[in-house]
Amino acid sequence: MTAGIALTDVTVRYGDVVALERATLAVGAGRVCGLVGTNGSGKSTLLKALLGLVRPDGGTVTVAGGSPQAARRRALVAYVPQAEQVDVAFPLDVRGVVEQGRYGHLGPTRRLRPADRDAVEQALARVGLTDLAHRTVVALSGGQRKRAFVARALAQEASVLLLDEPFAGVDRPSQDTISGVLRELADGGACVVVATHDLAGLPELADEAALLAGRRVLVHDTPAVVLRPETLALTFGLGGER
Numbered sequence: 728m729t730a731g732i733a734l735t736d737v738t739v740r741y742g743d744v745v746a747l748e749r750a751t752l753a754v755g756a757g758r759v760c761g762l763v764g765t766n767g768s769g770k771s772t773l774l775k776a777l778l779g780l781v782r783p784d785g786g787t788v789t790v791a792g793g794s795p796q797a798a799r800r801r802a803l804v805a806y807v808p809q810a811e812q813v814d815v816a817f818p819l820d821v822r823g824v825v826e827q828g829r830y831g832h833l834g835p836t837r838r839l840r841p842a843d844r845d846a847v848e849q850a851l852a853r854v855g856l857t858d859l860a861h862r863t864v865v866a867l868s869g870g871q872r873k874r875a876f877v878a879r880a881l882a883q884e885a886s887v888l889l890l891d892e893p894f895a896g897v898d899r900p901s902q903d904t905i906s907g908v909l910r911e912l913a914d915g916g917a918c919v920v921v922a923t924h925d926l927a928g929l930p931e932l933a934d935e936a937a938l939l940a941g942r943r944v945l946v947h948d949t950p951a952v953v954l955r956p957e958t959l960a961l962t963f964g965l966g967g968e969r
């Protein structure tokens with residue numbers, strides 16, 4: 728099985744809006760890649776293409792050696808959505824959300840076994856939410872909620888982890904916790920792709936960075952190269968909101 732993710736010449740349209748046009752990006756196992764770009768440059772769309780939530784009009788998408796749908800079926804890919812996508816109608820408590828991460832591992836009884844419960848408790852502890860495990864997700868602060876979804880991804884033990892702006896509205900300690908978890912997962916062999924507006928935190932967070940502009944991946948290099956003013960200047964006039 729080939730680990731990691733790859734998009735080759737991927738085009739995604741929403742009606743008349745072309746969100747990605749022949750976007751190409753490959754990220755290997757053991758790597759953290761930061762996805763950066765202006766609002767509307769296609770970061771969420773790229774993650775959704777990797778999840779199989781949008782169907783490309785062209786190009787190929789490979790996740791953990793197979794199609795996005797196969798990766799999801801086999802629980803090989805974990806997703807931490809943008810906050811606004813999880814705000815409504817989430818009656819589960821924090822432990823219930825983290826338990827969802829184990830669903831792909833359950834046997835025919837569909838019951839959590841001791842090993843599943845251990846994984847859930849470890850994930851809760853890792854993000855500092857053990858004491859809030861009984862709280863409903865809607866009753867959490869934004870930063871706590873993000874940590875809950877990171878814990879779900881941790882419990883899933885997926886080989887590919889996709890995160891959509893996990894640092895938005897998150898305080899420094901929570902940000903450090905999330906970054907630390909992502910680093911550990913990559914060091915353990917996971918491929919981690921993170922859409923982020925936090926350019927300052929990029930060198931610490933990521934091994935590599937991809938700059939989206941003009942509907943494609945314009946630059947894919949080290950964070951230092953992507954953060955050069957002349958590189959970032961490429962986004963203006965190319966990748967703005969449409």
Ligand SMILES: Nc1ncnc2c1ncn2[C@@H]1O[C@H](COP(=O)(O)OP(=O)(O)OP(=O)(O)O)[C@@H](O)[C@H]1O
Nearest residue numbers: 741744746765766767768769770771772773968969
């Ligand atoms: N469901 C949709 N229907 C129509 N257009 C959409 C839809 N989702 C996204 N778009 C458009 O596709 C383009 C890419 O949006 P996308 O959400 O991928 O950008 P983004 O880089 O994640 O933005 P942000 O930084 O604001 O989160 C934008 O022009 C957006 O308006």
